[in-house]
Amino acid sequence: MSNSSGDKYSLSDVEEDIEVFLKYESNALDAIKHAESEDVIEFLVDSEVDTRHDGERGLGTIRRAILESSLPSDELKRRVSFRGDETPEDILVPESVLKNAKVALEAGKPVVLYGPTGTGKTTFAKQLVREECVGYTLNTATPSWTPSDIIGGISPDYTGDSLSYRTKLGCVSDAVQRAREFDVDYGVILDEITRADISKIFGPLYTAIENPHQTIFETDDGDTIELDERVKIICTMNMSDRTVNELDNAITRRFAMIELDEYSDENREQLFRSWLDEHVGGQVRFATSELLNLFEQDYQGINHGRERTSQGSIMRFGPMHYRDIAVFVGVACRDGGEYEHDHHEAVGQAYQTYIVPRLLNAAAFPQIERIAEHYRTLNDEFEMFDLTPAAELAERELEQERRQMGSYE
Structure with a gap:
């Protein structure tokens, strides 16, 4: 298969051979990596090459290649990253809640959305990252969470003939790595954090917020993880049985506390x-x-x-x-x-x-x-x-x- 501009794929190249790219993942990947312009990748996205090879949703090989490319705009990357995401587009929370949350994130402040059960905190968190970021991960807290679930830690590896140990990224350090790989703003949602021991799991994160240049984790490959301003942290908290005053002062000092209660x-x-x-x-x-x-x-x-x-x-x-x-x-x-x-x-x-x-x-x-x-x-x-x-x-x-x-x- 050839194209008209040497080692670069033009728009006419991919239009002519779109069935090949839809059928063979390796050809689609090559076209993305050697695209002549954003138009080439946009045509592939419009043709749903990523859906054909990666499925309806999720970060597969094709979507990862598009996000890693320097050609697509953030808007085009959003389309790929949020493929299959059914989060409602209409944001119905009070205008002041939306404004305050966006200002806090733009100012580099992590956000806690709190309020009674059923006020749509998780939905609004997803709507926020869809507006402010190119991608995100959603992580629901459990009582067994430890600091390693946030920052990372050592995990047993049972592959092979013997037990070994390797480092495993936490949800925040994973978001940092993705923000670096894709050179975009990336969101991490920590849902229902009152299920976990907040003071316990957030200790290292508090340190990272206070000292953003301090290394918080190091991978097996020797890569260091520092808190990145491109990572937007949003937590949700059900306050049906406790008040903000009962929280550890550490979180109210370091996070923007935004109440989500009444709708118009x-x-x-x-x-x-x-x-x-x-x-x-x-x-x-x-x-x-x-x-x-x-x-x-x-x-x-x-x-x-x-x-x-x-x-x-x-x-x-x-x-x-x-x-x-x-x-x-x-x-x-x-x-x-x-x-x-x-x-x-x-x-x-x-x-x-x-x-x-x-x-x-x-x-x-x-x-x-x-x-x-x-x-x-x-x-x-x-x-x-x-x-x-x-x-x-x-x-x-x-x-x-x-x-x-x-x-x-």
Whole structure:
């Protein structure tokens, strides 16, 4: 196979032989490495050469070659890096939250997004890195995390005939290496960090933030890792059972703490409508507007209390939970679904499965009483839905709590 400009591939070369590049990975890789201009790589990307050889998503050989090339713009590299990423494009968080997060990242400050469960912290974190970076990794914390999961450490290697040890990059040091390899801004999301011991796992990272030129890790090849300004660190933190004041002062001094809580009424309604249109549509006998009204009344009652009573909010509870209701109802009520002929029951079963358990998980005794009362009231107000399962689940939990309290008396 030949091309018109010696060892360089022109746009006409790749257009003429695109079927070859789609069929053979080695030829596609050669064309990327010896492309004459960005147009050549853009045509290959438009033809989805990377998807053909690397799959729908992930950093394979072809995508890595495109990211390592100096020809593509950051925007073209984003298209390749985020291929298959289904993160919603519309950013619906309050404008001040978006501005503050972007300013902090642009100023070189790591960010912590905190707030109650269901406020879309992880989604917003991904939206942020899609705007600010060319690629990112998402890492969810666990109770077993150690500093090596952040910075790197020694890991056993069981390949071969004997046990050996080698260094293994942590999620932050891996992001540093990718930022260097691709010469781009690269994001690392540390999700739900309250699952881990924050003071323990972030110790070396705190040192690196204070001393950015200090080596924090060295690979088996002798490469040193220092914190790079091109690496954007974003953490998410569920604050349903603790406050910012209870955190280690070390993290609040070194990270920008950005609260994600309330959405505007308009943006919350946009979220609800989009989920109902996508997942429920015309599959149910009742209008989706009725389900939208239920979502809003439920959300308001939990977060702000009911107008006819003097009681305030039950707890802080985000709107993202209602997507699961829309998905459940859409699947349950479709032709051949488990609730195809019992649409009115599907909603109550969805609430019993997704919403009430999450409320009860964070509720104290007085809150459990109010949760049960709340769903009894909603059941009376929305006659087209049977919310009895949701109310009964809360009442069973309430009765259990009463028995336990009685056993201690």
